[in-house]
Amino acid sequence: MNRALVLEENAILRWREIPDAPVAGWYRMRIAAAGICGSDIGRGFGNGAYHYPLVMGHEFSAIVEEAPSGGRVAPGTLCAVYPLLPCGKCHACAKGWIHLCEHYDYFGSRRDGAFAEYLYVPESNLLPVSGRVSAEEAAMVEPAAVAHRGTHGFDVDEGFGTFVIGGGPIGILAAQWLRIRGAGKVVVGDVDAAKLEFARKLGFEAVDTSGFNHGTHGIHGSGFDVVVEACGRASTRELAIDCCARRGTVSFIGNPTEDWTLPKTAFSSALRRELSVRFNWNSLPRPDWTEVLDHIGKDLALKPLITARVSMADGASAFAHILAHDTFHCKTLLVNE
Numbered sequence: 001m002n003r004a005l006v007l008e009e010n011a012i013l014r015w016r017e018i019p020d021a022p023v024a025g026w027y028r029m030r031i032a033a034a035g036i037c038g039s040d041i042g043r044g045f046g047n048g049a050y051h052y053p054l055v056m057g058h059e060f061s062a063i064v065e066e067a068p069s070g071g072r073v074a075p076g077t078l079c080a081v082y083p084l085l086p087c088g089k090c091h092a093c094a095k096g097w098i099h100l101c102e103h104y105d106y107f108g109s110r111r112d113g114a115f116a117e118y119l120y121v122p123e124s125n126l127l128p129v130s131g132r133v134s135a136e137e138a139a140m141v142e143p144a145a146v147a148h149r150g151t152h153g154f155d156v157d158e159g160f161g162t163f164v165i166g167g168g169p170i171g172i173l174a175a176q177w178l179r180i181r182g183a184g185k186v187v188v189g190d191v192d193a194a195k196l197e198f199a200r201k202l203g204f205e206a207v208d209t210s211g212f213n214h215g216t217h218g219i220h221g222s223g224f225d226v227v228v229e230a231c232g233r234a235s236t237r238e239l240a241i242d243c244c245a246r247r248g249t250v251s252f253i254g255n256p257t258e259d260w261t262l263p264k265t266a267f268s269s270a271l272r273r274e275l276s277v278r279f280n281w282n283s284l285p286r287p288d289w290t291e292v293l294d295h296i297g298k299d300l301a302l303k304p305l306i307t308a309r310v311s312m313a314d315g316a317s318a319f320a321h322i323l324a325h326d327t328f329h330c331k332t333l334l335v336n337e
């Protein structure tokens with residue numbers, strides 16, 4: 001038997017029994033904790049689901065309940081679970097870029113996910129975690145890995161001024177990675193006073209980006225060496241290009257929420273600064289997930305980002321609070337007691 005928070009149709013979530021759906025050779029996992037992602041809001045409440053009914057939930061930790069015969073992960077093992085199921089046949093898969101697979105499946109979007117009691121998962125998606133990592137932290141590995149993807153692969157050093165636009169969970173995690181990578185200055189920008197306050201509590205300089213004046217920021221007063229855009233609005237993408245220093249890097253993580261036209265003058269100015277632009281998508285088990293697992297509880301703090309814990313069965317109320325904006329939240333976790 002299995003129970004899940006089922007998205008019956010747009011904006012209708014119901015906790016109910018669902019058929020247990022074993023897959024031969026996969027593990028039966030008991031979900032420990034699952035985070036609500038910003039994308040779940042659009043998916044569940046903005047007509048963004050692939051199909052109905054759907055069980056959402058792609059940021060999660062789970063405990064092995066039953067291993068398939070020959071399985072190498074023992075019952076009782078706490079795992080962070082990589083949510084993407086690659087086809088294994090396309091060009092991207094052949095290159096090892098499974099996160100860019102052309103025909104992927106995905107827990108919590110294309111197929112049922114983790115807002116449930118149980119889920120069947122293949123061994124290749126299980127990342128067992130060590131004893132110092134809690135189930136709640138293990139559920140935060142996915143967003144931390146997405147933030148890692150957008151902040152690695154380019155130079156950062158102590159002489160660097162870095163700027164993260166967007167003070168949501170991904171932005172805060174990106175700021176942590178830039179600090180871990182040794183950036184001398186890490187600034188978080190947002191227009192929401194509560195998010196700025198939260199970023200300050202975590203030790204970051206935080207600035208209100210409404211009416212932000214580009215050229216005068218960063219370490220050299222001529223912009224930031226690295227700008228990570230973790231918001232997805234047209235204005236924040238333009239700001240990212242605008243406030244990047246000469247020969248700097250702009251790294252886009254934020255899912256776009258609207259079209260964006262880059263004015264000719266802004267494009268010309270970007271050419272004259274020889275900006276590098278990176279687009280980032282999702283995360284890879286290696287290095288993104290393994291890096292997160294190495295840093296959790298040392299210099300990567302995930303617990304402070306968890307601002308609400310709600311029982312899985314009451315998941316609909318957690319979504320209602322997020323939609324109503326009635327309390328500040330960074331990451332809400334749904335947990336199975």
Ligand SMILES: [Zn+2]
Pocket residue numbers: 037038039058059143
């Ligand atoms: Zn997500």
Ligand SMILES: [Zn+2]
Pocket residue numbers: 086087088089090091092093101102103104
């Ligand atoms: Zn593929």
